[in-house]
Amino acid sequence: MSGVPETGGGWTGAVRRRSVRALPPDKLLPDTQPVYMASWIYVFGVLTLASLIVVLVTGGVLALKGPAWWHASDVGKYVNSLHLWSVELFMFFMVIHLWGKFFMAAWRGRRALTWITGTVCFFASIGTAFTGYLVQQNFDSQWIAGQAKDGLNSVGIGAFFNVLDFGQMLMWHIVLLPFVLVLLAGWHILLVRLRGIVPPIDATAPPADGTTREAA
């Protein structure tokens, strides 16, 4: 590729060459898509990502002001409501996206890792939302913590992940789990770009006669 040295540059150059080879700019940010990508189900992936951004921004505002702010401020209460409803939308869109991909058997064609990162994202999101409910500092938090401890203790997890410890849960909710979730989501999206959108089940490659791609 022009402008990219083929050798040299040490580890940095090798990583750059490999990255550009795997995901050249027109593959990373394509301005065309295969014609079979024509269904409303495709919208739920991008809606999930958009919701995640709103969740992170509203959660960031709550983090800026501290965990007790929203109990004593009307603005805080509204920001908390934004955070709650963006999470509800995020989970709703993600579940539809997940079921859509299941019925499309979207793991076909070396896309198993894309499926795996997506499902692990789903479980990480459940954990993140759960710890969010634990750090609300209200009756819901008390009750959910009291109930959840029995499930977690029954399999030994509660000895290390104490849902009654507000400080520990706050750290999991605002640092560890969002970090994991964003990392997984980024990896998932890069895999989607790397492999492309999965073709329909039983689709065959069109004849390679030079007329297979329309002018963009």
Next chain:
Amino acid sequence: MNRHTRNAAVPDPATFPARPYDLLKEFTIALVVVALLTVGLAAVFSSPDVKPVTLASWARADGADFTATGVSELGGTSGTAEYGAPYNHTPGAAQKLGPVGLQSAAGVRIPVDTANDFVLGPLRDAPEPPAVTAALATWDAASAARHRAWTAAYSDALAKAHGGAPAQGDYGPVPVLTARLLQLARSGGLDGQLQAQGKFYETDYTRSLLFISDGSYLESLARAEHLGGDQWGMMNETGNYPGQAWLWLYTFWYQIEPFKSSGNADALIWGLMALLSLVLVLVPFIPGVRSVPRWTRVHRLIWRTYYREQAAEGRRRE
């Protein structure tokens, strides 16, 4: 079909005809739509914020329940006192997943001695009226068997009194100790004592929450909000809010046998959910499960335009 041929059967998307598609424009529109939806839902429905129960609010609202719980903490018969790992070493209390006892294997990592942590310690740390000093001395001088006899007799008497004054009996220093504990709790002092545990900064509410959860007051409030375990409570929250609807399957198992009446329900359901989660993650590799999309033919609806055009193309060729 081996892995190689299965992969080879899926053509490269780049070989298909393409059409313009502006990903960034789509993302921007999605972001605006989600932001507007969130703003609207938050403005219309707000969010629940029911005040937490404190030891003080509990002791003031239901002193009889607080006292009965205090007696059970002192006598070592409360839910926490007999919980097992990770709080204490109660034999046979830990749940098992078949022959596997993960709960006891994890060990006692959050030690809780309910008599000392919830009752005797706070009483000693607070200013002691002479009667309480004498009661504490009597308690300390008595044997463990005597402790159990006093607290059991007083628990029975309280239960029979239904919130009224218990009948006379040999309860040792227990009535004086629990009356002082109730007084401390009503003043708000017990919340601070249990929370701080001799420190200034503290973010761990384990002891306070365990004590509150041992009573029936918290549960009665929760059941009124449809939050009980048999009310699908794990996915609900206070008020008419959607809560954690995504926990529906986890909550579902608690509503049916054999889990509903099992002493190992939590461990069994966690084991089952772990297995089902693994199945979801590994769907691409599980024969039969990975073929469900082909059998259900929902994909014919999703890609109906493609399949229709393919069928028309086939007819033209014929």
